[in-house]
Amino acid sequence: MLNPLPTLLPIDALLIAACAWLAVGLAGLVAPRRFIGKFLFSVGALIGFSVGVTALCFLGQPAETAVLAIGLPTLPFHLRLDSLTAVFALLLGLASVGISVYSAGYFRSGEGAAPGLLCFEYHVFLASMLMVLLADDAYAFMVAWEGMALSSFFLVTTNHRDEEIRRAGYLYLLIAHIGAISILLSFGVMTGGAGDYTFAGMRAQQLSPFWASCAFLLALFGFGAKAGLVPVHVWLPEAHPAAPSPVSAMMSGVMLKTAIYGLLRVSFDLLGSPLWWWGVTAMAVGLVTALFGVLYATVQNDMKRLLAYSSIENIGLLAVGIGLAMIFHAFRMEALAALAMTAVLYHCLAHAGFKSLLFLCTGSVLHATGERSLSRLGGLIHRMPWVAWLALAGVISGAGLPPLSGFVSEWLLLQAFLFSPGLPHSWLNMAVPVAAALVALVAALAGFAMVKFFGIIFLGQMRDPALKDAHDAGPWEKAGLVWLTGLTVLLGVMPSTVISAIDAATRQMLGAGLADKVSEHGWWMLAPISPDRASYEPLIFLATIAAVLLLGRWLVVRLYHGRLRRTTPWDCGYVFGGPRAQDTAEGFSQPIRRIFEPMFRMEFRLPSIRDAAPRYGVKVEDHFWHWLYLPLARLVGWISTLVTTLQGGRIAIYLLYSFLTLIVLLLVARP
């Protein structure tokens, strides 16, 4: 691999990029307003591109470290760039190019916070995510992690005048901090009391299985809170719709992956080799999360909430893959572990591409129509063809269909499941295929959710006359969307190349990789084990369909004719058509609500028969609020009322407390 900057180490290049992002952000605070939008964000995109290229060139090289002189007196910032970091830096860089270019056209003044402030927060967010990936000690990691949480909190609450958005931001901040405490405790456990907070020190610690498990569970909870694993997912469907669309894209596409990165770093690097039941735990949590996320995604009526729940589903699938990799790794089945881990890393990249793309598309729809509710959209493919067709690529990838990126990771994951028998635990042998069945169900339901998303927004008749004025995205926004679509297509059709590139990270974590097997058969073919066992050639796949499509069209027109007449829709002769006759978003998801009834908390509003203006309605809510969070909130309230009885508000009482404490101490602590 050729280093693009021969005199500069890649880690320095990344560090400079982080500083450059900070500088761009600071420039946003002072620059005149007309520079901010297009100029500064495009500079940010260029930096993102250089981060991506640097990471790509670095992949596979030995790790580099650096020590920064800032930090605590005895604990300077340790930084380290290895292949695992590089894969996620690649993800961050490539996704940020598209999102930044899009943002250059998206943010305008008059919407909540001032553009300069937005530019600052946005670039701090980017820089801190990069620092999270580079950090090599707990202190630097937590500083960057908190920087990421705070900057994203301010970005979420851009429209802080809206009370709902403030509430969403508060919830996000709360759960982010509960998670951060958990991560901090996990690091604390991993130091083993040695007081060495560098990651190198943690790697050197030999923890007993009990303490290692404690560290893992704390990390799973902490990173799970950031990633959106059930039951700490509740912030996600609130915060994503509240944030401006490029921010949602960044949070969903990239920030959730930093949590996945953290989980991988802790369980495969810092803790050494995972125990098998950690994998079972991760897989179980992941399955619940995936199923929960996709079911709720199908019943949402707000386009961004739908995508947010779909992100929960994808994070669940990632956790399933991580769990599977842990199980295989614990039983020394390295080839299968590498397969599962490749599926995880691939899905991280794929999800960063297509989910950012879809969130940005909702941003364009939002700007064009001012409407987030699916029930008022429809037919936008006529007014916004660019956004619609690019969104279709995201939708196909999100539904896990060939030949785009989402399918490759799903395929790899299913292959890993399929070749699992031979695990030394018999009940584990039984449970793993059943888990595969659930993964298949989740994937199929994702298709349902994606068809709903695309069909209701872009197809059909316009449900609101105001949509007639909708306009397509601007040139900057289009460029950003095209970039992300390109990523989605590339990741879809060139799996072997991508796997060879990211293989260094798998190898670093597991000591085994897929690259040798994959590159044996040519770049167009993906055969992770051997071509006899399983193979997939997306390009030939795509070429065949395209060839039949074009040839078929040519032949039909040639042999017969290409005549076409336009008329009103037939609709079985039903003449009272019109926008209100088509399925609504609620109607579309009715079968799911009905089949999976116990999974939802639903409130119906059914008018009486004498109602002059009847309005039907259904409100679907998350069970976790009523089962977990509200009881928890009540418990906290109850405890705090108990505590308030101690505080009478009278000085005499407090003096009495002090006096009694003194007496007790004198009695107990005799010299």
Added chain:
Amino acid sequence: MTGILGQLFAIVLALILAPLLTGWVNQCRAWFQNRTAPPLRQQYYMLHKLFHKDVVLAHGASPLFRFAPFLVFGCMVLACGIIPSLSTDLPFAPAADVIALVGVFGLARVFISLAAMDIGTSFGSLGGRREMLVGFLAEPALLMVIFTVAMIAQSTSMTTIVETLAHKEYVIYPSLAFAGIAFTFVSFAENARVPVDNPATHLELTMIHEAMILEYSGRHLALIEWASSLKLYAYSCLGLALFFPWGIAERDNLMALVAAIPLLVFKLAIGGFLLALIETINAKVRIFRVPEFLGTAFLLAVLGLLVRLLLEVRA
């Protein structure tokens, strides 16, 4: 070179035989129902007629609506190309294994559902919604069936599965029985057949597939009809390849290839006959019983997988 020729021959044969298979099923059904049967060639006449007609397109139709029939047709041709029906010597086969095959069917389903929602009529979106409902229930069951077979063959590649199953010494696999029943259930649902859907009705309470294609006409409708017979053909061949793989020619065996054609036609004829029989003696269930139907299929498929793991792997 012979590989490519054989591959093209398999595809052309699929294109020709698929409408015939649909015609045969319709004919058997007519016999069972004591009706005068349409001629076997009826499907060809219909396709020919539809290709000749002008396309009458609704005003609100987007390019996606016109693009979808070709794409669905392309998906089905690809599916027929990678399922070994005559021989296992298929150069296209490595392009997609069985999991990708399920993906091909999924892609076609998503596009036809989206096209159904495109014009924005009441029936279209209803059909699209129901199709996706049937799809998300059928797809996991189909994947589980495939997993069972793939575990026996230790491969998800279609050709390897067929070669393994057809040329092992004859062993009875109980798991395959479960998988076979589940597969039958799934293929009824996926091909819009009677317990789930009724292809011969235009009644809004019952139709799924028909509701989606109401707005299609002319060449688009012809392609969709052809694609759905190709889908039936593909599913039949998939079932034959997974559960009755005898007589499928191996690589470089021209005689076996020649012998495989009549055998395939014979197997398809029996399959079509049984399909018509089952359709006749069953009633269409209402849409909210479909989850039960496909849930049974899913459970059977999972049972098959567990039987495979519990009973057969150790032996």
